[in-house]
Amino acid sequence: MSKELNKKEELILFLSDTDEREGLLGKKNRKLLSDPLTDNNPITVQVLGICSALAITVQLKPAIVMSLAVMAVMAFSNMIISLLRNSIPSRIRIIVQLVVVAALVILVDQVLRAYAYDVSKELSVFVGLIITNCIVMGRLEAFALGNGVYKSFLDGIGNAAGYAFILILVAFFRELLGAGKLFGYQVIPDSFYEFGYSNNGLMLLSPMALITVGIIIWVQRSRNRALIEEN
Secondary structure, eight states: OHHHHHHHHHHHHHHHOSSOOOOTTOHHHHHHHHGGGTTTOTTTTSOOSHHHHHHSOSSHHHHHHHHHHHHHHHHHHHHHHHHHTTTSOGGGHHHHHHHHHHHHHHHHHHHHHHHOHHHHHHHGGGTGGGGGOHHHHHHHHHTGGGSOHHHHHHHHHHHHHHHHHHHHHHHHHHHHHHHSEETTEEOSOHHHHHTTOOOOGGGGSHHHHHHHHHHHHHHHHHHOGGGSOOO
């Protein structure tokens, strides 16, 4: 019995790299998942990953697929770098991180080509650009290199979820107001158009994505004054 307990303790220490006996979803671990959704969102607070928010949010479907791709890459790259963190020489850590992320991105891209070719073609080069996504590289450098495997996994999931939330929210409004559709299906009734309603074509242009993100940032800061930077 004592041997089994020792093995469990060793596993906890290996995963967490700390002496704390915290549950799998303890307060600190839950914070890793919840903070990026609100007070530390990678797009609206850290202002990272803006490019894809502008480029692939014309429709909901590619935005969701891109979000899932980033989540898979972030979660597993965080885990791998955390596993290797004590073996990576400091001078080449960026190169190692890029190699790990590139390998995962290639794997994700091949899966998309095999099972969602139309969406993969629509996303085009943006899947490949996950390799240089500031959010991915930032979390590897700031978190995975200094924390255990499990915490790094949660950090990757949390930050990817925060990124996905903004991407999907922007895509929802752009497709709905710009084309009157969601997932390619018309949701605004024809009767609205008969009464003179017309789609806002500006919502389909990239500048409106930036404006939409700006509005979300404004709403978030108006609700949480602590996020407003002092001059």
